[in-house]
Amino acid sequence: MKALISAEIEAYAEAHSMAESEVCYALRSETYKQMDCPQMLVGPLEGAFLKMMTQLVQAKRVLEIGMFTGYSALCFAEALPEDGTITTCEIDEESAAVARRFFARSPYGKKITIHMGPALETMQALHGPFDLIFIDADKQNYLNYYR
Ligand SMILES: C[S@@+](CC[C@H](N)C(=O)[O-])C[C@H]1O[C@@H](n2cnc3c(N)ncnc32)[C@H](O)[C@@H]1O
Secondary structure, three states: OOOOOOHHHHHHHHHOOOOOOHHHHHHHHHHHHHOOOHHHOOHHHHHHHHHHHHHHOOOOEEEEEOOOOOHHHHHHHHHOOOOOEEEEEEOOHHHHHHHHHHHHHOOOHHHEEEEEOOHHHHHHOOOOOOOEEEEOOOHHHHHHHHO
């Protein structure tokens, strides 16, 4: 399959964007070694984009739907202010176990609260408002998550 973006453009964008943290790099490497579908994580470029968005809207409360091994959650946590929080939803225990290990290694991990279970059920019990919401879970529920 032809790549949507050429390797040269991707390399240029990576070279000129915010570098990923050491913990994010380690988490990404571990995910690629250990998990079946590692390409589910956003990666350094999208991670830098999420960080920029967090700071642009001066978010303090972020909600993430679909955490996987925690790469994007950690990106948000790194960009949020000291008193910022991220609430993240995940259904798969194996992914969450990896995330927990890396959140514990990061000075920003304490900003992250994981809710296990189907995100639609989790969201019913959450209290907003959130400044930024990242929907990145099962595609068939996107409209339900948005509503
Ligand atoms: C694309 S991955 C998330 C990647 C993550 N945002 C990142 O960039 O590092 C989607 C995740 O959503 C989770 N998921 C799928 N359906 C779900 C549901 N109904 N409730 C909660 N999590 C779900 C999957 O287990 C998977 O880990």
